[in-house]
Amino acid sequence: MGPLQGLRVVELAGIGPGPMCCMLLADLGADVVRVDRLEPSGLGVEIDKRFEINGRGRRSVAIDTRKAAGRDAVLALVERADVLIEGFRPGVAEKMGLGPADCRQRNPRLVYGRMTGFGQQGPLAQAAGHDLNYIALTGVLHAIGPGSKPAPPLNLVGDYGGGALYLAFGVMAALFERQHSGRGQVVDAAMVDGAASLASIFYGLKAAGRWDAGARQANLLDGGTPFYDVYETADGRYVSIAALEPKFFATLAAAIGLDESFVERQYDRARWPEMREAIAARVRGHTRDEWSARLEGTDACFAPVLNFDEASSHPHARARAAFVEVAGVTQPAAAPRFDRTPAAVPRPAVAVGAHTDEVLAEAGFDAAAIAALRSEGVVR
Numbered sequence: 001m002g003p004l005q006g007l008r009v010v011e012l013a014g015i016g017p018g019p020m021c022c023m024l025l026a027d028l029g030a031d032v033v034r035v036d037r038l039e040p041s042g043l044g045v046e047i048d049k050r051f052e053i054n055g056r057g058r059r060s061v062a063i064d065t066r067k068a069a070g071r072d073a074v075l076a077l078v079e080r081a082d083v084l085i086e087g088f089r090p091g092v093a094e095k096m097g098l099g100p101a102d103c104r105q106r107n108p109r110l111v112y113g114r115m116t117g118f119g120q121q122g123p124l125a126q127a128a129g130h131d132l133n134y135i136a137l138t139g140v141l142h143a144i145g146p147g148s149k150p151a152p153p154l155n156l157v158g159d160y161g162g163g164a165l166y167l168a169f170g171v172m173a174a175l176f177e178r179q180h181s182g183r184g185q186v187v188d189a190a191m192v193d194g195a196a197s198l199a200s201i202f203y204g205l206k207a208a209g210r211w212d213a214g215a216r217q218a219n220l221l222d223g224g225t226p227f228y229d230v231y232e233t234a235d236g237r238y239v240s241i242a243a244l245e246p247k248f249f250a251t252l253a254a255a256i257g258l259d260e261s262f263v264e265r266q267y268d269r270a271r272w273p274e275m276r277e278a279i280a281a282r283v284r285g286h287t288r289d290e291w292s293a294r295l296e297g298t299d300a301c302f303a304p305v306l307n308f309d310e311a312s313s314h315p316h317a318r319a320r321a322a323f324v325e326v327a328g329v330t331q332p333a334a335a336p337r338f339d340r341t342p343a344a345v346p347r348p349a350v351a352v353g354a355h356t357d358e359v360l361a362e363a364g365f366d367a368a369a370i371a372a373l374r375s376e377g378v379v380r
Helices: 019-029 068-079 099-105 131-137 156-181 190-197 200-207 248-257 260-264 269-283 288-295 315-319 356-362 369-376
Strands: 007-012 031-036 058-062 083-086 111-116 186-190 226-232 238-242 302-304 325-326 329-331
Touching: 007 019, 019 031, 019 111, 019 156, 031 068, 058 288, 068 099, 068 356, 068 369, 083 156, 099 111, 111 156, 131 156, 131 190, 131 325, 156 190, 186 190, 186 369, 190 200, 190 329, 226 260, 226 269, 238 288, 248 260, 248 269, 248 288, 260 269, 288 302, 356 369
Parallel strands: 007 031, 007 083, 031 058, 083 111, 111 186
Antiparallel strands: 226 238, 238 302, 325 329
16 A cells, blocks of 8 residues: 555665654555664664564565675565665775675666764765754754754754755655656655755845844744744643734734734734733743643644653544554654555564565575575575
8 A cells, every 4th residue: 555556766775864764664555674784783683563663564585794695585586676875974885895886787767865963075974973963063953952053953954854855855756756767766865955955044134134043942933933933831830822914913912811902913023022921921821731722723833842652642643543452552654645555554663574474585586596595694
C-alpha cells in the first residue's frame, strides 16, 4: 500500500536523517532494505526494536561490507534498486567500493542519495558535527531562543527538517527526472543547505529591513510580539497565541477580555510591553484546559502546549488518526495522506539480519551461495 509501492531502496545503515528519510519512503510503500553491520554499533547492544521508530517499515540484511564478498553482495542488491541512501562522511562509501561510480557501473538508473552535515565539498566537508553545529552555521540557531542566548530546537531543524526531508525531496526529484533521461544521478543533501533553505523567508525579511538579525525575541515570529508567544496559565502549564492578523487578534481580545485600545494599535511597538503584561495577566487567570475549552476551534489562533504524552490523545489527533500503535508503541502515523493510495500501518523495526536470506535470494543468490557467505562470516 502507499504511493511508493514498487520503489526499491537500499539503505546503508547509519544514524539521524538518513534513517528518517528511509522511514518516510517506507511509510509510503517503498521496499526499503537496510544493510546493517553484522554486530550492533554504538553502545554495543541492540535496543528493543519496538522503540526504534525511525527504523520501522524496513527489511534488514546483515553484511560485512569490509569483505569483498560482502561488497559484491551489496552491489547485487544495487542492481535491482531504484535508490541508494548513505550517510557517511565524504569519501567513505568510495573506500568501501560502494560509491556512486561503483554503483553506476552496475545500475546506471540508480538514484544515489548522500546525506551529510556540511556537504560533499567545501572546507568543512570532512569535519565531524551534529545538528546543532549545522544550524549554527546557517544563522538559524542564532535566531531561536530567549534574549540571553540561542536555544537548541531539538534536532528537528538540521537532522530532520533540513536533512531527511530535503534528501527525500531530492530523491523524488531525481526519480522524476529519470523518467525523461533514463539515468540516475547523485543527490548531495547537506544539512547546512537544507536548514538555510528552511530559513529563506527570514533572509527575505532581513533584506527588506523587517527582521533584526542581531536580536532574539525582537521580531514577528520569534516571540518578539505579544500576540505571537507562549503564556503560562494558572496551573503552571502553557498556551500558545499566534493572532498575527488584526481580525484574529480582535477575536482573541474579545475572548480574553483585552482592552479594545490594544486591538486598535496592535502593531504599535510602543504598546507591546503593556499589551504583553495584559495578555499574561488574563491568561494566568485560568488553567490551560479552561482556556482550551473556551478558545480551541475559534479564530483566536490558540492552541494548548501539549507534551508528547498528551499530543497523541488530543481529540483532533484522534479524529485524524494522527498516531498509531505499532507493537504496543504509540507513534506518529505516516504523513502526508493520500486519497487513492493510502499508506498502511507501519511495521516495527526488525532485528539485524532478519531478512538476509530472503533478500539475497531475491538478488539471485541460491541457497548454497548464501550458506557459503554465512560460513565465511560475510553475512548474518
